[in-house]
Amino acid sequence: MPHTDWLWWLLLLPLLGSAACGVLHFLTLKARRSDANAKGPSALAWPIAAGAMGAAFVISLLALNGLRALDASARVLESSAWSWIDTGNMAIDVSLVVDPLSSVLLLVVTGVGFLIHVYAGGYMKGDPGYAKFFAYLNLFVAAMLMLVLSSNLLGLFIGWEGVGLASYLLIGFWYEKGWPAEAGQKAFVVNRIGDACFLIGSFLLVQLFGTLDLSDIGTAVPALLTGGEHSFQLALAALLLFGGCCGKSAQLPLFVWLPDAMAGPTPVSALIHAATMVTSGVYLVVRLNPLFAASPGILFFIGVVAAATAFIAGTSALAQRDLKGVLAYSTVSQLGYMFLGLAAGAWSSAIFHLVTHAFFKALLFLAAGSVIHGMHDEKDMHKMGGLRRHMPRTYVTFLAGAAALSGLPLLSGFFSKDEILAMNFANGGMYYGLWAVGVLTAAITAFYSWRMVGLVFFGEERFDAAKVHPHESPGSMTGPLFVLAFLSIAGGLIGLPPVLHLPHVLHSWLEPVTAPGTAILHGDHAPHLSHAAEWVLLGLGSVIALVFAHKGFYAYKNGKEQDAAFAAKQPAVYAQLEKAWSIDRTYTFWIVQPIKLAAFVIAVVVDQFAIDGVVNGAARLARSSALQLRKLTDGGVANYGLWMGAGAAVLAVIWIAGGAA
Amino acid sequence: MTVPTEHLLILAGILFAIGVGGFCLRRNLIVVLMSVELMLNAANLTFIAGSRHHSALGDPALDGALFAIFVIVVAAVEAAVGLALVIALYRRKQTVSLDSLDELGD
Numbered sequence: 001m002p003h004t005d006w007l008w009w010l011l012l013l014p015l016l017g018s019a020a021c022g023v024l025h026f027l028t029l030k031a032r033r034s035d036a037n038a039k040g041p042s043a044l045a046w047p048i049a050a051g052a053m054g055a056a057f058v059i060s061l062l063a064l065n066g067l068r069a070l071d072a073s074a075r076v077l078e079s080s081a082w083s084w085i086d087t088g089n090m091a092i093d094v095s096l097v098v099d100p101l102s103s104v105l106l107l108v109v110t111g112v113g114f115l116i117h118v119y120a121g122g123y124m125k126g127d128p129g130y131a132k133f134f135a136y137l138n139l140f141v142a143a144m145l146m147l148v149l150s151s152n153l154l155g156l157f158i159g160w161e162g163v164g165l166a167s168y169l170l171i172g173f174w175y176e177k178g179w180p181a182e183a184g185q186k187a188f189v190v191n192r193i194g195d196a197c198f199l200i201g202s203f204l205l206v207q208l209f210g211t212l213d214l215s216d217i218g219t220a221v222p223a224l225l226t227g228g229e230h231s232f233q234l235a236l237a238a239l240l241l242f243g244g245c246c247g248k249s250a251q252l253p254l255f256v257w258l259p260d261a262m263a264g265p266t267p268v269s270a271l272i273h274a275a276t277m278v279t280s281g282v283y284l285v286v287r288l289n290p291l292f293a294a295s296p297g298i299l300f301f302i303g304v305v306a307a308a309t310a311f312i313a314g315t316s317a318l319a320q321r322d323l324k325g326v327l328a329y330s331t332v333s334q335l336g337y338m339f340l341g342l343a344a345g346a347w348s349s350a351i352f353h354l355v356t357h358a359f360f361k362a363l364l365f366l367a368a369g370s371v372i373h374g375m376h377d378e379k380d381m382h383k384m385g386g387l388r389r390h391m392p393r394t395y396v397t398f399l400a401g402a403a404a405l406s407g408l409p410l411l412s413g414f415f416s417k418d419e420i421l422a423m424n425f426a427n428g429g430m431y432y433g434l435w436a437v438g439v440l441t442a443a444i445t446a447f448y449s450w451r452m453v454g455l456v457f458f459g460e461e462r463f464d465a466a467k468v469h470p471h472e473s474p475g476s477m478t479g480p481l482f483v484l485a486f487l488s489i490a491g492g493l494i495g496l497p498p499v500l501h502l503p504h505v506l507h508s509w510l511e512p513v514t515a516p517g518t519a520i521l522h523g524d525h526a527p528h529l530s531h532a533a534e535w536v537l538l539g540l541g542s543v544i545a546l547v548f549a550h551k552g553f554y555a556y557k558n559g560k561e562q563d564a565a566f567a568a569k570q571p572a573v574y575a576q577l578e579k580a581w582s583i584d585r586t587y588t589f590w591i592v593q594p595i596k597l598a599a600f601v602i603a604v605v606v607d608q609f610a611i612d613g614v615v616n617g618a619a620r621l622a623r624s625s626a627l628q629l630r631k632l633t634d635g636g637v638a639n640y641g642l643w644m645g646a647g648a649a650v651l652a653v654i655w656i657a658g659g660a661a
Numbered sequence: 662m663t664v665p666t667e668h669l670l671i672l673a674g675i676l677f678a679i680g681v682g683g684f685c686l687r688r689n690l691i692v693v694l695m696s697v698e699l700m701l702n703a704a705n706l707t708f709i710a711g712s713r714h715h716s717a718l719g720d721p722a723l724d725g726a727l728f729a730i731f732v733i734v735v736a737a738v739e740a741a742v743g744l745a746l747v748i749a750l751y752r753r754k755q756t757v758s759l760d761s762l763d764e765l766g767d
Contacts, residue, residue, distance in 0.1 A: 636759070638685040638759070642685060
């Protein structure tokens with residue numbers, strides 16, 4: 001057993017960074033009390049937070065290296081701190097585990113997280129809550145690493161709630177404006193629904209397996225499955241855990257919080273609501289892949305939900321004018337792709353798409369942030385245009401991100417998306433339907449990606465040139481963009497399709513984690529595509545991406561008129577797409593408003609009259625009876641004695657009568 | 662020739678009635694306290710009478726006597742506290758009349 005205590009630094013570094021930034025924030029507030037414009041020591045927060053992230057990234061690399069040194073079947077680094085709960089037949093340790101799956105997530109979280117921390121230093125410059133922002137951001141990373149590293153479901157749940165808390169704090173970071181605070185609450189409340197499902201699912205797992213240890217659950221599934229009588233409970237547990245994923249990973253019916261979450265600062269959108277937190281549902285399913293593989297019906301249900309989410313969110317992205325809005329719906333749609341991969345049992349493909357998506361979507365968000373920064377907080381794409389001349393570096397990197405997102409051939413998004421679609425196609429049967437929706441969504445994705453490029457960077461300048469002077473962002477912001485652009489372009493190399501006869505690095509790396517689920521799902525006969533079919537699917541994917549990217553780009557490269565034309569031709573459709581199929585409004589009308597009404601009725605009628613009536617009535621009764629009774633206490637000791645004697649006499653009569661009976 | 666139990670009970674009843682009467686009718690606090698003592702001793706007498714009534718030769722029932730001793734102890738304590746209160750009251754009001762102690766009822 002190698003020495004593994006150093007794994008704890010992965011959690012401690014961001015936590016210490018968060019605490020240090022928090023102290024800096026209070027020092028800044030103190031300095032501001034005497035001088036409102038004092039800067040205080042808040043500028044230190046950036047190097048501290050980014051430094052903690054950089055160090056965590058280095059440790060992640062060390063962990064990867066440590067794993068590589070081990071035998072493929074024994075690639076686990078474990079460090080147990082103490083036994084937390086020990087009830088005799090169930091024991092829960094506080095312990096960290098790094099296996100191939102968590103090592104991939106570690107690298108994404110700390111690597112992309114580090115780049116975003118660097119970027120945020122420039123983006124948040126001059127914000128009064130500069131140090132507080134980094135304190136929250138580091139806190140998020142600590143919780144996310146807890147989620148990824150914990151050896152058991154309880155620790156994972158702590159991380160799960162921790163990232164939710166950090167997400168809430170960061171969405172509502174600019175709470176003075178009002179609506180970000182509401183968006184934060186919405187995210188929190190919607191996630192609570194999913195978390196309730198998650199908890200009930202965990203309870204069910206405790207009942208079924210008597211443990212919350214993730215690897216023990218995985219190994220215990222096949223034995224439970226052979227009996228047969230537990231299949232319903234297994235399916236129910238899987239369904240409930242997927243309910244938790246629906247909340248955190250923004251799937252139907254709980255995705256409505258994610259578009260609103262764009263109220264947070266853009267680095268937050270990039271880190272939490274695109275690259276890391278929202279993918280934790282995917283991580284959970286892959287982590288428990290034997291459990292999900294045990295219920296093929298649930299897997300197909302996940303596929304239906306995922307396909308519907310991908311399609312609905314993708315079409316909604318078509319009609320958004322808000323740059324971050326397009327990216328938000330695109331994120332929901334891409335998360336749908338990941339779950340589509342999981343539904344087909346393609347665990348490693350989902351993680352592959354998770355990784356490439358983390359690269360290109362973080363890139364797109366950061367580039368969009370750079371655009372918004374340069375345009376003085378303008379988010380409406382109809383008021384942009386022609387920006388490629390003003391911000392060339394942002395333009396080039398955004399192009400790379402859009403190309404990867406739309407799946408242009410040989411870029412990262414192309415390989416990962418194609419792999420998910422191919423796996424669905426290989427499953428056959430009803431999965432052909434999911435595949436078809438996936439292909440349709442791929443076309444939509446390519447279209448809206450290049451619509452963004454056309455609207456933002458091409459055409460005439462639709463902003464007021466007298467007031468707005470677009471400018472390129474500083475090097476601290478564009479530097480991370482270039483790194484991410486490189487990853488978005490080259491990231492596909494970790495997962496090349498089998499037809500090329502080159503190693504699929506990620507697939508073989510994740511093999512020890514994903515093999516049990518695949519074995520349960522398919523036995524020895526994993527679905528397989530002929531080379532010809534694979535070539536056809538690759539070709540089809542390329543053609544669709546190229547054609548629709550071309551269409552989207554040419555429709556919008558000269559201006560915004562195409563939106564108006566679409567709205568004029570299909571007003572009803574356009575209005576629906578703009579409102580994201582009215583799902584949010586339906587919830588508002590049928591769920592939120594009735595609850596608010598009921599709360600109002602309870603507050604005004606039940607509380608004011610019934611509950612307050614009982615309380616006030618009791619007080620009034622006590623007072624009025626006391627007013628009568630106080631006449632007895634007239635201060636005459638003789639009278640007291642009489643009453644006492646009378647009482648004793650009454651008791652004596654009762655006693656004698658009772659004894660006689 | 663022993664005193665019958667009935668006589669003892671009648672005596673106790675008379676003593677108790679005197680105590681009650683003194684407690685209810687007198688205004689002097691010290692006399693009231695004395696009345697209370699009288700009632701307690703009436704009860705003691707009842708205990709002792711009952712105890713003797715239930716005793717056989719060579720097998721004395723001591724429960725009643727035991728109770729009486731407890732009551733005497735409590736009565737002593739009560740007298741100590743009560744007299745202390747009376748003295749404190751006298752220092753304050755220069756009287757020990759109960760009629761001057763009816764402020765609580767107002």
